[in-house]
Amino acid sequence: MSSIPSLLRDRIAATPDAEAYRVPSDDGWTSLSWREVGDRVRGLALGLAQLGSGPGTRVSILCSTRLEWILCDLAVLATGAATTTIYPSNTAAESAFIINDSGSTIVVAENDDQVAKLRSVQKELPDVTHVIVIDGAAGDDGWVIPLASVAASEGDYDAMVDAIAQDSLATLIYTSGTTGRPKGVELTHDNWLYTAEAVREVGLISPSDLHFLWLPLSHSFGKLLEVVMIGQGVPTAIDGRLDKIAENLGVLRPTVMAAAPRIFEKIHNTVVANMRNDGGLKLRIFEWARRTGIRVSRARQRGVPVPVTTRAEYALADRLVFAKLRERFGGRIRFFISGAAPLSQDIAEFFDAAGLTILEGYGLTESSAGTFLNRPESVRFGTVGLPFPGTEVRIAEDGEILIKGRGIMRGYHGLPEETAEALEDGWLRTGDIGEVDEAGRLRITDRKKELIKTSGGKYVAPTYLEGRIKAACPYVSHVFVHGDRRNYVTCLVTLDMEVVKPWAEAESLPLDPEELREHPRVRAEVEKAIEQVNAGEASYATVKKFAILASDFTVETGELTPSLKIKRRAVEERHGGVLDAFYS
CATH class of the missing domain: 3.40.50.12780 (ANL, N-terminal domain)
Known part of the structure; x- marks a missing residue:
């Protein structure tokens, strides 16, 4: 072959x-x-x-x-x-x-x-x-x-x-270009065959x-x-139609589905917002079930026995709450796979509590997408799991993740200097910062080029904060953390109008996005989430100010890549006035 x-x-x-x-x-x-x-x-x-x-x-x-x-x-x-x-x-x-x-x-x-x-x-x-x-x-x-x-x-x-031939060029995929002009990544037949063989071996x-x-x-x-x-x-x-995903899941009843984190965030936020809108006993039961499920999930991750009383509570929580959630996905999902961007640990634990485990993986276009993946029997949320068989990993002195193996690209199309910069003795410089735990699982802490260095010399990981804030407030669609060479950290927030609208109608709040973003109730919800995240961070990494934007980041406006990652430079350029005002 x-x-x-x-x-x-x-x-x-x-x-x-x-x-x-x-x-x-x-x-x-x-x-x-x-x-x-x-x-x-x-x-x-x-x-x-x-x-x-x-x-x-x-x-x-x-x-x-x-x-x-x-x-x-x-x-x-x-x-x-x-x-x-x-x-x-x-x-x-x-x-x-x-x-x-x-x-x-x-x-x-x-x-x-x-x-x-x-x-x-x-x-x-x-x-x-x-x-x-x-x-x-x-x-x-x-x-x-x-x-x-x-x-x-x-x-x-x-x-x-x-x-x-095995080393013949099979695919040219152009990078999303979050920081510059797209580069054509040359991937061979052998690159792709390796991924197929690795998944089979796992x-x-x-x-x-x-x-x-x-x-x-x-x-x-x-x-x-x-x-x-x-x-x-x-x-x-x-079926690539995004508006048909929910319907298709119910009809097809698949056992496996892959998605970008944004999809899981959307599902999580919709469920939480609906429970909040219902309020009363439904909300109390949901929150109790969530806490119970997360206790079980964390015990499973640590490999420790779940107490008999907790198992009994979880069985009740499953019957009252989680089984209904699984049914939304057809009732047969064995696991989801998440990739293309970081997945919030809070959201991963929520899905696992519901019996819908998300196996987070990691890879780059330059590594044929599949390089690391959590295994069902040894999931550790907050990590991207073990490397695929045959892939080597090492951490450079500055914390950058380097990977080597058959999945690594041939080079960038027509760009020998960029290729030489990315590849050294077969090792791919990923541009990501991370660490390997005692079991060999990789933890990504942030993009090397996206780390914020405040004017006080402290490094802050923006995507980590962004993920936690999104998980803490169901009405939030995107968060953009800012503060490079600034004296403190700030952020821009966009609202998920599909999720916000039912709550706003129930609370007699304005439905116009421009009016809604400035409403004290909405700002209070976002502020509460930010304060919740800030409580667990060092002072220099806490968000001091924020603004809610009237419109969401989209691919069409150039603020998101097609894989739904934020184009940081584009957001800074488009909303420079708002960001500058935080520091004036």
Whole structure:
């Protein structure tokens, strides 16, 4: 097995009639077997080869998470070419940069809207010979062709697959660019095969699971899941529509789902806010159940027996509260996986108390996304778990995490100096600060470049504080902690209007975001959360002042990356006046 297409071919040979993917349809959900997937990939690959896809070429995919994304990706790879991923939320200029920088000659676009985006910069894409549209019309000039017309039957598919070397380029993923211009990360077939092998060795999942995939496949986390599920033969239900997640969970009843921390924060805050709105006996029962569940969770983490009385209390708490929460997710979840950003320990313990354990992991695009993961039998919240088999870790003198192994990227596309800076003797400089505990689990303390150094010379970890404040107040959507080279720490807060609105209506508060953010009741709720977090911090790390913004951070406004991480520089630039006013 030397490539992702050969991995797929082995999967088809082993379990041809087993379910591979499940997709939304007019009648609910439709399944495809591995044999059917193989047939579609074969036809697309032969068609793409006729259009010029092959060894040394790149094909960009500009599309949301759906079955066709995976089929096109696998077909591109089968020709010997590499896939370049583009988020559907990227602007025309951003898309043009990635297409040109990667050297892509073919682009797969999801629909007419994405085609229009490309048409607006067509003159800036001289090397693009074809745009293949999944849901859309062909163009009069032949530049745009429908996906349905691409499949072909002539050609030697197996010969193409056999010719792919293990170290051939498979994927170009451009970093989110929280601090600067995106860089194309070169990931080989072997990088991805390593992740599939590592997950199999850990023994997390099996073909009896049902995996629900909605994460962006343009992100390394989504791509990792694609390859892992092929390797393990795990059926995957695919629907990238965020507004359908809750509904799909109830219908599909999956056993495994991965998500970014923002999703878990949203669920937690909605549940807590609803209980607060109900008040009275319901709220008291909920708070008691939560405290009881967290006692049990912490005992499990320490590996100590749970007292008989606590077990009895937990059984009652489970019946009254937690079982209902699990049912919201279909009632079959074995575990969630969290990645792409730090997960608050408070939120992780809440989910674990409810019998919905979140296995937090860690990796970078530069390490093929999967590098560390908590194991179900040895979860320790606040850590990202043990390294995958075959991955080495060490901590540099300044606390930076260094990792080495088969999952590490080949380099940055066309950037030899940046590659040399990131890689030294095979060790990847992650840019994150952390420590390894006595059991070998990694704890991330913060981004090296994002650590705040106050004017008094004290270092503060902003993402740690941000996560704790979000967990302490259910009405908060995002928190941005500020204070680099300032004499104290401050923060910006945004409200989750979907969660705030029912409470505001019940309390006869204004619903206009501008009025609501200044209301004393709202400020009191946020202030209470900040004071709760401050109580456990050293004086120099406490938030002294805060402001509530009228609108949330979004990908569209440029304040969040597509993986929902805060673009710190963009927030500082956009809200510089508010931040400066804290210190005037």
